[in-house]
Amino acid sequence: MKYAQDICDSTQEIFSSMIMLDVSPGEPFKRDTSKLEHSVSGIIGLAGTVKGMLAIHLPNEAALAVTTAFLGMDVEEIDEDVCDAIGELANMLGGSIKSIIDPTGSDVQLSIPSAIHGEEYAVDCLADSESVTVPFTFNGQTFMVELQINQS
Amino acid sequence: MEFAKKIVETTEEIFSTMVFMDVSAGTPLSEGKQAIGCHISAMIGLTGGFSAMLSIHCPEAVGLSIAGAMLGMELKEVDADVKDALGEIANMVAGGLKERFATEDINLELAIPTTISGKSYTIASPTKSNRVIIPFNVESGQFFTEVKYNLG
Numbered sequence: 662m663k664y665a666q667d668i669c670d671s672t673q674e675i676f677s678s679m680i681m682l683d684v685s686p687g688e689p690f691k692r693d694t695s696k697l698e699h700s701v702s703g704i705i706g707l708a709g710t711v712k713g714m715l716a717i718h719l720p721n722e723a724a725l726a727v728t729t730a731f732l733g734m735d736v737e738e739i740d741e742d743v744c745d746a747i748g749e750l751a752n753m754l755g756g757s758i759k760s761i762i763d764p765t766g767s768d769v770q771l772s773i774p775s776a777i778h779g780e781e782y783a784v785d786c787l788a789d790s791e792s793v794t795v796p797f798t799f800n801g802q803t804f805m806v807e808l809q810i811n812q813s
Numbered sequence: 814m815e816f817a818k819k820i821v822e823t824t825e826e827i828f829s830t831m832v833f834m835d836v837s838a839g840t841p842l843s844e845g846k847q848a849i850g851c852h853i854s855a856m857i858g859l860t861g862g863f864s865a866m867l868s869i870h871c872p873e874a875v876g877l878s879i880a881g882a883m884l885g886m887e888l889k890e891v892d893a894d895v896k897d898a899l900g901e902i903a904n905m906v907a908g909g910l911k912e913r914f915a916t917e918d919i920n921l922e923l924a925i926p927t928t929i930s931g932k933s934y935t936i937a938s939p940t941k942s943n944r945v946i947i948p949f950n951v952e953s954g955q956f957f958t959e960v961k962y963n964l965g
Contacts, residue, residue: 694893696931704856704927705858706857706858706859706860706866706923706924706925707858707924708858708859708860708861708922708923708924709860709861709922712922712923712924712925713924713925714858714924714925714927716927741937741940744937745937745939745940748937748938748939749939770860770861770864770922771858771860771864772858772859772860772864772865772866772924773858773864773865773866773938773939773942773961773962773963774866774939775856775866775868775936775937775938775961776936776937776938777929777934777935777936777937778934778935778937779931779933779934779935780931780932780933780934781931781932781933781934782929782930782931782933782934783928783929783930783931784927784928784929785893785896785900785927785928785930786925786926786927787896787897787900787901787904787925787926787927787928790925809925809927811925
């Protein structure tokens with residue numbers, strides 16, 4: 662699927678260089694609109710010659726583990742530090758994907774990220790976009806990175 | 814940069830011309846206060862002169878009445894039609910902001926809309942960022958237009 666390899670490369674690179682975690686990609690798929698439960702999602706928009714959205718969805722446990730590794734301190738609950746960390750992660754992944762989609766660096770920019778968390782929520786992109794999601798695993802945890810691209 | 818003024822003007826304009834709904838702006842919410850009790854949020858990233866994200870947060874009943882007014886039908890639950898309608902409204906309000914900032918030589922591009930929906934979720938923005946949240950009163954209750962942004 663288009664962009665799946667880029668997502669794998671970017672995610673593995675960011676996780677290994679910034680978070681010191683080795684993550685393994687699974688089979689890419691098209692995520693449906695099913696709800697995310699007890700999870701945290703970091704989202705960031707891409708705009709310019711390519712419009713889209715990148716999201717990282719982690720179950721709470723994985724979000725805590727990633728934040729702990731990222732900040733170098735123990736986090737026990739989904740708080741401001743976790744939201745900031747996951748938002749920053751979306752930002753870094755967005756930056757990495759952007760540099761693949763737009764090597765000149767001038768035609769695609771990133772919005773500000775947001776982090777969503779809750780017991781039960783759905784994340785849906787407005788139709789007409791090409792979407793791919795790649796699952797990843799590390800230390801018995803899983804998370805997903807999703808890219809939606811609308812090429813006009 | 815007069816975010817509040819631009820948000821009020823754009824929201825009023827879009828709701829009157831595209832949704833055919835009367836809205837009246839309330840006082841901006843104080844710093845750090847989140848829109849609570851919302852079940853559907855339509856979000857879209859902006860970037861260029863500065864990076865931002867615009868969100869429209871609605872409790873379920875208000876979201877249903879807004880989508881219903883725009884589509885000219887009575888809606889009973891938050892389904893794909895409702896998400897699409899609110900996503901499109903966010904897209905148009907962001908477009909209005911883009912136009913208003915362009916008159917000040919600040920050029921922005923829009924990403925693609927995303928909706929978050931569910932019984933219980935919280936949306937966080939990076940702690941270092943700025944945010945402006947304006948409540949709007951409509952017949953069915955209140956919704957909130959929010960812009961989070963980072964300058965430079």
